[in-house]
Amino acid sequence: MAVPIVIDCDPGHDDALAIMLAAGDPGIDLLAVTTVAGNQTLEKTTFNALRVCTVAGITGVPVAAGCAQPLVEPLEVAEDVHGVSGIDGPRFPVPTVAAVPEHAVELLRRVLIGHPEPVTLVPTAPLTNIALLLTRYPEVAGRIKEIVLMGGSTERGNRTPAAEFNIHVDPEAADIVFRSGVPVTMCGLNVTHQALATPGVLARFEALDSELGWICVELLRYFAGTYRRLFGFSAPPVHDPVAVARVIDPRIVDCVDAHVAVELHGRHTRGATVVDLHGRLGLPANARVAVGLRTDLFWDRMVAAVAALGAARD
Ligand code: RIB
Ligand code: CA
Numbered sequence: 001m002a003v004p005i006v007i008d009c010d011p012g013h014d015d016a017l018a019i020m021l022a023a024g025d026p027g028i029d030l031l032a033v034t035t036v037a038g039n040q041t042l043e044k045t046t047f048n049a050l051r052v053c054t055v056a057g058i059t060g061v062p063v064a065a066g067c068a069q070p071l072v073e074p075l076e077v078a079e080d081v082h083g084v085s086g087i088d089g090p091r092f093p094v095p096t097v098a099a100v101p102e103h104a105v106e107l108l109r110r111v112l113i114g115h116p117e118p119v120t121l122v123p124t125a126p127l128t129n130i131a132l133l134l135t136r137y138p139e140v141a142g143r144i145k146e147i148v149l150m151g152g153s154t155e156r157g158n159r160t161p162a163a164e165f166n167i168h169v170d171p172e173a174a175d176i177v178f179r180s181g182v183p184v185t186m187c188g189l190n191v192t193h194q195a196l197a198t199p200g201v202l203a204r205f206e207a208l209d210s211e212l213g214w215i216c217v218e219l220l221r222y223f224a225g226t227y228r229r230l231f232g233f234s235a236p237p238v239h240d241p242v243a244v245a246r247v248i249d250p251r252i253v254d255c256v257d258a259h260v261a262v263e264l265h266g267r268h269t270r271g272a273t274v275v276d277l278h279g280r281l282g283l284p285a286n287a288r289v290a291v292g293l294r295t296d297l298f299w300d301r302m303v304a305a306v307a308a309l310g311a312a313r314d
Pocket of ligand 1: 015
């Protein structure tokens with residue numbers, strides 16, 4: 001039975017792949033895509049979501065723009081990682097789909113209230129939209145099956161030595177989500193850094209020989225250059241689809257229950273996710289935390305989803 005989800009994203013090279021995995025895998029019923037400022041401005045992340053839906057042949061899935069700024073601090077984008085457009089590298093067609101006029105939080109509320117069963121939210125970006133939803137409409141919490149997010153880390157960060165980008169951009173929003181009482185699964189860098197798009201993975205996308213397959217190759221080649229230049233990685237970690245893969249088949253992403261706190265005040269550590277893996281604080285677990293990835297199963301699903309979307313389009 002396909003799991004109904006909404007992706008809340010900031011495309012973003014890896015967000016683009018997360019959208020494709022969600023749309024192309026039979027285990028997911030993608031109800032909507034919402035966008036937020038993060039990797040780039042809201043205008044650009046929304047335009048990019050529309051470009052991805054267009055090139056992937058995703059129709060009938062509403063796309064709504066959300067928050068243009070984090071809750072407290074000014075927006076910081078990741079132009080050094082994703083480029084001026086937010087998904088530099090491929091040449092995308094002009095979008096043939098448009099965003100709906102309602103705000104992402106209103107679309108999320110409408111979908112949650114209107115869907116016959118609880119819906120899984122998959123944020124792959126700063127958590128501003130999700131925090132605003134839970135704050136403005138607390139009554140919808142009961143309609144959320146779980147929040148499976150890409151963000152944080154049980155170890156070091158990537159935007160700062162302590163903080164992962166999605167959490168660092170809006171720590172107050174992340175704090176609201178982790179303290180909301182809604183079931184949260186955190187797929188952090190400690191696991192997503194295992195989802196490396198190696199030359200062997202790129203060869204699998206090349207072998208599809210479809211327009212969408214080549215778009216993925218070009219996305220990953222750009223991302224590879226970024227991660228080699230900034231972090232010395234031999235292959236780029238594709239973060240966001242890991243959260244979608246956890247929803248598709250929990251065996252792909254191994255998790256443990258733990259208490260997660262978001263650092264809001266540390267001079268050097270603001271935005272860090274402090275994960276108490278050994279229960280040292282004696283606090284109840286408030287999240288499932290990803291600690292392992294079956295990379296073979298992950299890439300099988302990712303490539304199969306792109307193949308399915310590409311076949312439907314070509
Ligand atoms: O730290 C990785 C996360 O930040 C990913 O979601 C990537 O798209 C960026 O938003
Ligand atoms: Ca993202």
